[in-house]
Amino acid sequence: MTHIPGIVITGASGRMGQMLVRTVSASDKARLVGAVERPGHDWIGRDVGEAMGGQPLGVIVTDDPLEAFSKAQAVIDFTAPVATLEFAALAAQARCVHVIGTTGMTPEQIAALEPASRHAVIVRAGNMSLGVNLLVQLTKKVAAALDEEFDIEIIEAHHHHKVDAPSGTALMLGEAAAEGRGVILDEVADRARDGITGARQRGAIGFHAIRGGDIVGEHDVLFAAPGERIVLRHLATDRAVFARGALKAALWGQGKAPGQYDMVDVLGL
Numbered sequence: 001m002t003h004i005p006g007i008v009i010t011g012a013s014g015r016m017g018q019m020l021v022r023t024v025s026a027s028d029k030a031r032l033v034g035a036v037e038r039p040g041h042d043w044i045g046r047d048v049g050e051a052m053g054g055q056p057l058g059v060i061v062t063d064d065p066l067e068a069f070s071k072a073q074a075v076i077d078f079t080a081p082v083a084t085l086e087f088a089a090l091a092a093q094a095r096c097v098h099v100i101g102t103t104g105m106t107p108e109q110i111a112a113l114e115p116a117s118r119h120a121v122i123v124r125a126g127n128m129s130l131g132v133n134l135l136v137q138l139t140k141k142v143a144a145a146l147d148e149e150f151d152i153e154i155i156e157a158h159h160h161h162k163v164d165a166p167s168g169t170a171l172m173l174g175e176a177a178a179e180g181r182g183v184i185l186d187e188v189a190d191r192a193r194d195g196i197t198g199a200r201q202r203g204a205i206g207f208h209a210i211r212g213g214d215i216v217g218e219h220d221v222l223f224a225a226p227g228e229r230i231v232l233r234h235l236a237t238d239r240a241v242f243a244r245g246a247l248k249a250a251l252w253g254q255g256k257a258p259g260q261y262d263m264v265d266v267l268g269l
């Protein structure tokens with residue numbers, strides 16, 4: 001019996017799924033024990049390493065998540081909101097740590113994670129990189145130090161396949177700016193400007209989403225006042241930063257009390 005946690009990757013054929021398969025199988029702190037894809041996917045029944053175009057890894061891609069989770073200690077899940085809700089219930093049933101990187105979840109979908117978190121550890125973050133989680137802390141501090149003379153705008157850029165906007169990271173940064181300023185993000189967010197919008201509302205937090213090419217993920221937090229501007233910026237150039245953070249979260253969650261956590265907890269920021 002080994003004490004090295006076994007990890008299942010859901011959405012194994014995806015951009016993040018493949019990066020996670022590589023990251024977990026290369027780690028000496030974790031074992032890759034499962035790979036899940038949606039029913040009907042042409043990777044089902046194939047070795048995940050071979051399906052990725054490399055050497056066999058001894059893990060067959062399955063469309064039966066519960067069967068895979070029952071052999072594991074953690075599930076790393078970067079898929080889609082509806083799938084993530086299904087996986088949360090199953091990961092709780094199997095008492096696996098559930099690391100959720102999926103973005104684009106509605107407030108109702110996020111609230112629906114609560115029952116699962118009574119039985120298992122959930123670590124969820126719109127961005128698992130160390131750099132972005134530091135940027136979140138910096139954004140909160142800068143927003144707390146400045147008054148509404150400084151207009152806050154969050155600008156994000158991603159690859160052309162991305163389906164949700166604003167990005168999960170942009171929303172984390174918006175929440176941090178609102179918290180620093182002592183306001184409620186939903187009351188001040190300005191998420192769509194087009195046409196004769198009128199002048200900018202004082203105190204608004206604006207969001208802008210660029211989609212193009214193969215951009216991995218870029219985020220600016222702009223504080224603009226008459227005569228000066230501050231720009232806080234994070235550029236991700238390699239998805240490995242998200243996968244390393246997710247693996248860290250899966251290991252951190254072992255033995256923790258059931259509940260919902262984020263990367264600030266994992267990284268101790």
Ligand SMILES: NC(=O)C1=CN([C@@H]2O[C@H](COP(=O)(O)OP(=O)(O)OC[C@H]3O[C@@H](n4cnc5c(N)ncnc54)[C@H](O)[C@@H]3O)[C@@H](O)[C@H]2O)C=CC1
Pocket residue numbers: 010011012013014015016017036037038039041078079080083100101102103104125126127128129168242
């Ligand atoms: N939190 C973070 O640090 C990061 C979060 N993300 C988020 O992760 C998610 C995935 O991103 P990508 O990998 O770029 O997308 P992708 O589209 O390349 O991969 C998603 C995968 O999930 C699979 N999938 C969907 N429904 C499923 C189901 N019911 N069962 C099993 N597999 C299912 C799809 O077949 C696909 O292979 C997005 O929400 C994205 O925003 C992406 C990068 C970093």
Ligand SMILES: O=C(O)C1=N[C@H](C(=O)O)C[C@H](O)C1
Pocket residue numbers: 103126127158162166167168169170216217218
């Ligand atoms: O979809 C992506 O690719 C990314 N999604 C996350 C987000 O929505 O912020 C994190 C990262 O920026 C890449």
